[in-house]
Amino acid sequence: MSVWERHWYGDVIALRPYLLRKGVLVLLALDAWLLMLGHAGRYGAGGFNVAHFLWLDAAQPLPVPGLYIGVVLVVGLLALVMALVGESRTGMAALWLLYTYSWCMSMLDSYQHHYLLSVVLFCLVFFPPADASGLYALSGIRSRRPAQRCSQPTATATWSLRAAAQRCSATLGIVVGGRGWRLATTSAWSYRMLLTFVGIVYGYTALAKVDDTWRKGHTFRSIGDAGRLLEPLSVHARELGMSSESFWELMASSVVLAEVLLALGYVVVAYSDQLERAWLRLWCLATWLLALGLHAMIELIDLSIGWFSYYMLWAASVALLPASWLHRLGMAATWPARLLQAGLTRWEQEQTARREGPLVTLVLACGAAALTVFAGRALDLPGAPQAALVVAVLLLVRAVVSARSAAGRARLQREALATVAAVGLLWLSVTNSDVRYDYYRFVGGDLSRRDRLEDALSAYLKAERYAPEGESRKDKIARLKRQLGI
């Protein structure tokens, strides 16, 4: 194998791309519903919009809240259904296009991590197919490694440093490498592409900080809550004889160093599964700890960057943690899915025997479609009923097309059940969060500022319906009514 082939096509523990894709899809669905929907009211406000690309500005109609909400709802549903049922290349490509459009349509959404997710989704399109049952059927415990026999020191070297080092190395090898797990591997060039991309991102984030203002700590001190949160440390450092300026310089430089090391870590990790060296695994584990530290700090200082850290931590955990740890974690996490998959397979076989397949498929599809339409109307957000109708119609069309073959019916039945679960989670997410309250109060605030008082009042009255405890907008409503002479 050439260097190129070894780097891109070498074996990867199959669990890694599998878990990465599942985790990203679930996070994406919840991110879309919980964080993106609330800001939909700004789209098309005042009749002004600038798309990210000139050609899109010319091609698309003015984005309005209904369009944005519709796109985001479908993104979430599609992501979650694929996470539950298994991903098709067409489905992933559709998700990538739809999600990318959700931020491309307007420069109102200039979150860099949304662009990052578009690139991640692009890579996910080409991930190798896998399902939990197949993965765990091919994995298991192989015979104990000779390394464990090395942990017994020789009689002459019992208390020597060399014996202690041998014991440590063997123990670490077992702890970090696992006790001889036979884990299924796969060729996953797009997974490696994704890791390379993450490494490039860290590299460039480090490069962006190579300027005097960052190096001296001015920028770091002024972002989020960094100044306030790290002030006690700064005081402690002063007591130890370090000046405030030196402290902030040190903190700022540490961030750059962490990002450089993370970039390197994502290069090295490409070989950790292939080469099975304890030092490589330790390096990956250290990189993971660094990622944990950096992103935990980012969350603590509240940089208002959505769930960027959670995505990065998920990627770090899947790519950098020992495969044996992931195997155990994945075994527990996928147990319900594997159980359900086995049950569904048996049920599908019974249907085929009783020739009930087409009827069951149609009933499930109609039920899922009806539930989707009902939920869309009940969400009380512009664009939701229309998006729900589109999803329902697609499901029914697929039901008619898929009913002809047993495999198609089986797939469609699982998709229908997954749609029901996804719609249920959508409902729970939106109704148990401040999404609708935020949407209507932001709309009300903007309309008030632009002197559209009647529309502002309508928006605030709706927001009041969903206002959490202590967040009532009664005062604003009363003021608007006075201004309108009501």
Next chain:
Amino acid sequence: MPKAAEEPARLADPPQGRARRLTDVLIAGFVLVQLALPLSCYLADRGSDERFCWRMFSTLRMRSCSVLVLETRSESGERVSRELALYKALHSAWVSSLKRFRRNVVDKFLRWRCEQPGTTSAVFTRSCREPDGSEVPADRLAIDCTEGWIRVMGSGR
């Protein structure tokens, strides 16, 4: 250390033949684009446009800025200049984009103002301070609605 008795099962093999060549091209293209696009922020003059550059919380981003738009309108045969109430004309999120001097947003905004009845010209000024408190020269753009093109009268970089 002796090899383990059983080799792990493999789920998928690498692509072969034509598929392999296409995949190699895709990989190379992807990596090149991911390296080159952010690099353009450092090598080309992209102004305040840091999109796709992975410049999170750069010094440019952390500048504290304010914007002022002076509009000249034709009212009862006279030309009257007044400051535009930005938060009444635009959603606050767009005002933030103007403060960040997103050039395509500023340009489109000025042209959009020219579409409003009576507007004959507009001058956009953005003033900023660096995180260390030092002032940055103001960015200033002007549009004449009859001509339609935008002049750069001052640059803050």
